[in-house]
Amino acid sequence: MEPILQIKDLHVSFQVKGGEVKAVRGMNFEVGKGETVAIVGESGSGKSVTAQTIMRLIPSPPSLIKQGEILFQGQDLLKKNNKQMEAIRGKDIGMIFQDPMTSLNPTIKVGKQITEVLIKHQKLSAGEAKNRAIEMLKMVGIKNAEARFNQYPHEFSGGMRQRVMIAIALACRPSLLIADEPTTALDVTIQAQIMDVMKEMQQRLGTSIILITHDLGVVAGMCDRVIVMYAGEVVETGTKWEIFKNPQHPYTKGLLRSMPRLDQKKGEPLIPIIGTPPDLIKPPLGCPFAARCDQAMKICERIDPGATVFSDTHMARCWDLHPMAKEGQSS
């Protein structure tokens, strides 16, 4: 598959009082055409920072892009200036945010918020833009699109607003959509609807999607590939089948074990991951998960493990996967 986005060795830090929080510490991944890639991880794992860095939305300072490349359709986004980025945002890369209540401008009619993007990027006339906007509203499942076009955001429910956000993000048919926790603020029944809309839109428009989420259930329902992040690093990547059916990294395994499942028998205890993630103002020298890992070995605290590759798509970074790990335990 031809990659549309390649992230190479990305490091992002934040300047805070008393030092530098190293939020992203060497990200590498690719997104193929028409593919849905999930980035999962807990808060502070660097998943949202990665997304916002791709869009170049974090102000600098306090953020500092220390090193790395973000190749979008072969061009390094980190070398673009503000003006060039503005031309890309909304046109080639769309983004939807977590909170549909605050991501729409409350003083502008919903329809106008869609046409604005179209007029700016695609130089459509007002009439063409309006037709296109109504078509988009219909596509994301908003009934009475013509009447809704002239309403203000406060007349929409949370789920409906998120649909509008999707319509805005996809109005210019971008080749990449970044969805940063798009369903976290919504109720489960609404979440299910939004996921369906996103899947349907992808099938129609062939957009690649980066889905940032902490909800493994959403991942299982929507994505092709999964990137598991922990403390600013990628600890495991694989197709959703590989990640859910054959997880290799202790963190991935721990996450899956710690979630209760509806189809689980009662009384089966949850196995939590002990402790809390490391403070990235002083990241650990070795594997960031070592302090919480029940498999931790002496070397884990000293050296950050490299990648062990299982298939073209499946990779994990853990010393326990090293051939010498078995010897060490038997001796």
Next chain:
Amino acid sequence: MSKNLIEVEGLKKYFNVGGGNVLKAVNDISFSIAEGETLGLVGESGCGKSTAGRTILRLYEPTGGSVRFNGTDINQLSPRKMKAMRRDMQMIFQDPYASLNPRFTVTDIIGEALDIHGMAGSRAERKKRVEELLDMVGLNPDHATRYPHEFSGGQRQRIGIARALAVNPKFIICDEPISALDVSIQAQVVNLLKDLQDRLGLTYLFIAHDLSMVKHISDRVAVMYLGRIVELAESEELYANPLHPYTKTLLSAIPIPDPEVEENKKRILLEDNGNGPIHSAKDGSAGGGLFDLDNSELVEVSKGHWVSMPNKG
């Protein structure tokens, strides 16, 4: 089963939302919780589950109905007796960031209840009790002099739990205690709650929107929709055999972390007809949402399994 510790009967809490409209946040709910039991209360945002919890604790004065704790109607108690009663009933809050006073140290947060009820004799005794409580919830007692903003979400929620435990309560309302936490931390807190229940014989009302977690922790589950209970059953029974259409929708919407299950799943979708829980004075609209809840009542269809059914005739 042992005797009922909590009996809620016909509890109502209405809010005036202006213009003569009334928001019936909690609209005639009844249930009981046995000693040592965990009752789960699930529903989506705006269904009134948190209001129900707060009204049961009398943080809001109820519009109608009664709450009996060990047989005593707490809404009839004098302020002085109510204050004493608060030792038996505690609450754990949703937002670990908003529920701890940012100007207090951990010692003061946990020790406050001891001060209010005069349970800490000397300063040294107070300090000892706080350290004991911190240890009980798995926190390092050395951190007792720190401020809440220095802790992670999961640690703060443990502080909130320690605060609730300080007065040796019998009954704790857990108001979405894990929904603001990361997945890897949620299980820690849930296990802690279960462990404390076993050790201290606590009774819980566990309010949440995450059905899989509610099922895991609860003995029985009540499903709330627009201020009312639409279904109540033993948790295994509810998940195996949901009867109310709303329960079915809710269950089918939960994403399961298993691609195999997700690919073969059929969703039941509800159309939102815009009928909220607000009862308008103007057109007298019922505000029953999708179902005609105003003309329904809970019927026991099999032992311990209650479902809201439309009245006949």
Next chain:
Amino acid sequence: MEANQSSGISTPADLKPDDFRKIGTDEKQAEIIQRESISSWRDAWQRLCTNKMAITALIVLLFIVIAAIVGPYIAKWVFNYNYYTNDLLNTNQRPSAEHWFGTDDLGRDMFVRTWMGARISLIVGLAAAMIDLFIGVIYGGVMGYFGGRVDSIMNKFSEILYAIPYLLVTILLLVVMEPSLPTIIIALTITGWINMSWIVRGEIMQLKNREFVLASRSMGAGSGRLLFRHLLPNAVGPIIVTVTLSVPNAIFAEAFLSFLGLGVQAPVASLGSMINDALTGWLYYPWRMLFPAIVISLTMLAFNIFGDGLRDALDPKLKK
């Protein structure tokens, strides 16, 4: 050390089987907090210290306050002047080694009088701000905490009071009562506290629905504890900022009243009355207006900049 991402695991040469021995995880170890403990006050102070403008303003303020306290004594010890010592042989003199700020039309030393005036202005400003604080916090606290009918009646009252032009009230009051320092302070505070009460009311209303207040209520805390232990301490940031910004307002109002001749009466001088006195001959004796004007401008500017700096330092929204 960065791990490489090449295929196959990287194997540093010096790996020994012993490196792969299991270690137990120590739960407590994983819970240790690394950052040093910091209270929100120290945090705010540190943030204030990084704000160069605010610190400069603070230093200027301290300088003015000290000068207002010791300035007149210096003149007394060095040259043996009082602020009312007139020397009719040396009227309207330029600044010189003997009279650092020159003299006025009665030959009084301007250096002494400027700092005496600054002293009066600061007393008026601080006293008015303190009274505003006292009344405003209590009134606003009651409005915000009890809400409902109590709030709407008390709020209506303060709105009515606010609607009367304050200059009118002040002038009327000064006409009825003898113009003196206490009268001016009373006149300034008669409507000055309203702003503070509104700020406090807003803060309390917002805070009282926060979960930590509910938590305290669920433990049986009474009104006093809620208001004085939970609500007001958390509203203290905006209160301090409001006080800091109301001091220059009061100083300016006093100067304005003095300028109109309604302020402190001779021989006592405030910065405003000195500027008023200097008005007659300001083309010939500009220093008589210049020094008091510089001091009053600096004071107000410094208070405003410092207040803004405090607002930034105390604003929890900027906190990570």
